[in-house]
Amino acid sequence: MISFKPVEPAEIDVLVALEQQATEYPWSRALFESCLQPDYSNYVLRQGQQVLGYYFAQQVLDEVTLFTITVAADQQGKGYGRSLLQHMIQQAKSAGCRQVWLEVRASNQPAINLYHSAGFQPAGVRKGYYQNAAGSEDAVVMQLLLTKSTTE
Numbered sequence: 547m548i549s550f551k552p553v554e555p556a557e558i559d560v561l562v563a564l565e566q567q568a569t570e571y572p573w574s575r576a577l578f579e580s581c582l583q584p585d586y587s588n589y590v591l592r593q594g595q596q597v598l599g600y601y602f603a604q605q606v607l608d609e610v611t612l613f614t615i616t617v618a619a620d621q622q623g624k625g626y627g628r629s630l631l632q633h634m635i636q637q638a639k640s641a642g643c644r645q646v647w648l649e650v651r652a653s654n655q656p657a658i659n660l661y662h663s664a665g666f667q668p669a670g671v672r673k674g675y676y677q678n679a680a681g682s683e684d685a686v687v688m689q690l691l692l693t694k695s696t697t698e
């Protein structure tokens with residue numbers, strides 16, 4: 547049985563460790579902690595005591611920005627990323643939001659595919675926004691307009 551729960555400050559250690567395994571460019575503990583604010587919507591997806599993944603998003607007026615979404619390395623490719631994204635979108639709609647924004651590395655094709663499949667559209671490019679081993683890479687800015695017919 548899987549369940550979504552708001553992120554608790556006490557579980558940041560678990561998320562930091564999971565992040566280190568799951569992504570080439572992990573968030574720091576300080577970055578996670580900076581997102582523990584009332585205007586954020588941060589959820590963890592669990593199966594029993596096991597953390598499968600999580601997302602961190604911030605609402606400002608009627609817009610939500612998705613800052614990170616991560617699935618544990620050994621749980622990727624099982625649909626949990628889509629479940630997390632759909633949960634985030636439903637939370638945004640329930641809060642009366644009109645649009646969701648995010649930025650993703652241009653090289654992160656799995657994430658770009660996931661966002662496309664949920665209806666996100668490219669809205670711009672920030673040249674050289676992210677650091678990488680080669681120096682820098684672009685950020686793709688993506689937007690999802692939330693309407694009553696947005697089901698994902």
Ligand SMILES: CC(C)(COP(=O)(O)OP(=O)(O)OC[C@H]1O[C@@H](n2cnc3c(N)ncnc32)[C@H](O)[C@@H]1OP(=O)(O)O)[C@@H](O)C(=O)NCCC(=O)NCCS
Pocket residue numbers: 568569614615616617618621622623624625626627628629649650651654655656657659660661663
């Ligand atoms: C991006 C991420 C969250 C996807 O989560 P996931 O649970 O593996 O993805 P799902 O199994 O739910 O797959 C959903 C869709 O994502 C896309 N996708 C997922 N893995 C993919 C891969 N390896 N290659 C291409 N597309 C992929 C596909 O469109 C897939 O739909 P499909 O199965 O119908 O083809 C996961 O790969 C991850 O945690 N990556 C590291 C952190 C990261 O990069 N986060 C995004 C930061 S912007």
